[in-house]
Amino acid sequence: MKEIQDLVLLRISWWVKGWAGPFPYSSEEILRNPNCLCWSGQSLISHKEAVAEKIYWSPPPRGILKWNVDASYDPNLPHAVVGGVLRSDSGAFVALFSSPIPKMEINSAEIYAIVRAIKITSTSDRIKHQQIIIESDSLNAVRWCNEDHGGPWNLKFPLNFIRNAKNSELSISITHKKRDANMVADSLAKQGLRRDAEFLAWC
Structure with missing residues (x-):
């Protein structure tokens, strides 16, 4: 309840x-x-x-979907959480997720938020053939994802997954946006701190 x-x-x-x-x-x-x-x-x-x-969410170009993702953690809890919301160019909600992950440094958690958005996209016949923007408020995470190689050694596998996904049949771009324009994803991540299982909803 x-x-x-x-x-x-x-x-x-x-x-x-x-x-x-x-x-x-x-x-x-x-x-x-x-x-x-x-x-x-x-x-x-x-x-x-x-x-x-007054820093508002900005819609993607016409015909494109946009994920806003974020991560959150509480030092008193044994896990962190990633969350995301997918919206259309009209601002309509398409999907929401909130997922617990192992506790980690916040930039690393942002990488896992991007990974989760890509996995949801790639397994959905509804959206996997559409052009997708993934927006994060972590400048470091976005930079690592857009580099051809490098990044923290402990993120080698998720970063390789992201780079391979960008070079596959998926049409994905990853961009940075300040947290003030990313409040729904931020709220989903914080709300997920009270969950021990993933929440995923299609609208």
Whole structure:
């Protein structure tokens, strides 16, 4: 029941963020305290913070799908989590995932988030023939994925998997975007810290 409640609150937070008016709370804050949804419209943040908040998700070019992926960990938990959301050029949700992984350094975890997005793409007849952008907020992870070789020695296998996937029949590009434009994936990753199994949903 707790996971269902969190999923409902997460969806509400996405819808609220899509409204024209400003809303001062993040998805994570709503999950911690659902009373945030009772906001009366009074501004609770400074003008400077409000300007910083206005970094929105940007749609991919027409006919292209875009994964936003992220990773999260809690030092008090024995695992980390990767999460991602796939959207169309109109902003419509296509798929969501949240997966536990072994605890690791955050840039390494971002690599595994990209790997999971590629695996979901490659095994789905619905999307594997479409052009896909994978967007991460880790500049290091994106750089390693786009290099022909190199990267940390302990990431040799996942990086080779990513490079081989990019050179296969899949049409994939991997790009960097700041976390502020990646809030849905960030929320999925944080929400997944409370799970011990993968969550995958097609919309």
